Amino acid sequence: MTQQPAHSRILTDVIDPARARALQATLGLPQTLEAGSALPPFFHQIYFWDAQPSAQLGRDGHPAPGDFLPDMGLPRRMWAAGRLLFHAPLKAGIRAEKLSFVEGVTRKSGRSGPLAFVRLRHDIRQRGAVVLTEWQDLVYREDGGTAEHPPARSDAHHREPLHVDTTTLFRYSALTFNGHRIHYDAPYATQVEGYDGLVVHGPLLAQHLLLLGERMLQRPLTEASYRATAPLTLPQEAELCWADGAAWVRGPDGVQCMEAVMR
Template identity: 35%
Template sequence: MSTTRTETLDAARPEAYRGTFAPCDVVLADGDPLPPGWEAVFFPFAAPLNDLRPDGTPARDGILPETDLPRRMYAGEDTVFAAALLVGDRVTQTARAGRIQEKTGSSGRLVFADIEREFVVDGEVRVRSVWHDVFLEQTAGPGRPPRTDPLAAAEAAWVEEVHLDARQLFRFSALTFNTHLVHYDRRWAREVEGLDDLLVHGPLLRLLMVDAARRRTPDRRVRALRVRMTAPAFVDTTLRLCGDADATRVVALGPGDVVLATAEIDAAPAVSPGGSAR
């Protein structure tokens, strides 16, 4: 199963993201390279309303087979940035189902499902990404205690604090056409999903981690990214993004030093217009 869509990378979507989450970044214009990860604001979810599950996530999207498990969560992704996407590029995105595995854990049945995406310009694959989702049974009780790491911030070369409110979560949902109720319906998040509060989007946290690393190493180009989500991040809490000196590893911490996510970043010296590393 696969879908193919073509879209022009106009400047409006990255500007909407920049104005909400990255105000220190420059305004992009046609011909400017899109920062790594910002391709996520293009090709929004496209399932018709009748093809959504009760929680607002796609049931029938032409990519993954349907499942009877009621909860769907983003678990991370592996992305390769072979070449920069430019604002103004005409991009064709192909999304197809990858590996699908069913397992049984302490909380019941789980289905791990990969979505493979390619972003192609004039026949050249610029970005290749594998998105990892997990489908779960309805919450039956307290899960495994989250992992904590008190040394992640204490030993980091830099720490950036992020505080996300409901306005920002709504904007990211609107920007990506993400109708998952856990991001904007408190009753659903608390009473149905058993969460403490509104959930910060995993793909948004992934973007914030990459942005923080990129700003600290402007002379390097991100070539690959590996993100793993490990615990839920909630609205109106202070999140800390903790990185090493080379900005090749970023750990996102929540209150109590809970590890929310990790990002492994492969970067290399940027190449000047003349073709030499600088």
């Protein structure tokens, strides 16, 4: 029986191959996954939904804090970074269990005002063994304010275009059961949270980078980490870039939107 830490939750799911094929279609990949197939890296994001009634959602469409996630007293929540250890393949068609717990909470003061960081750890088990360990860093901040966006590296050995449209955002939100309004509600994204347009999901960018890394390394990944550095908003175009085990998303005007390191 799984030992459950304090301030934690357990979610279970059968890793439906039809949902995985739907993500392949959304990403423009051949729909090849069947029961028993090993999932590509990061495909676990479309499982283990935390489905809450509308009355229990915050203004942003996310489940309101205060239950599993702590209430940090700041209205804007973003996925800032993550790290993954791939112990064994996560296979389609087999029941899996995800144990999540809050590993740490910190507060800081930035140029845009107070910030709060929450680190989550997730252990995904299948047939009694941990197949994936993931850490997620969430950042909370006040409304308004601006941040400096770093320039992307210019030493890419490989580049390919990344095109995302509103249909892609809708389908990825649906597959991940992500109700965050910045991905589909343009007035909310621009007028309330201050973005230039609809925001491309950070996990969707990470998904593209990890798939790129697996193609470039020509083998399954054993470890990956990523960090969001600037938002990518529609209708902006971007590039996926690769050099020596590192990948990044190069956005408009050479801005780096996300970076990742894989092995």
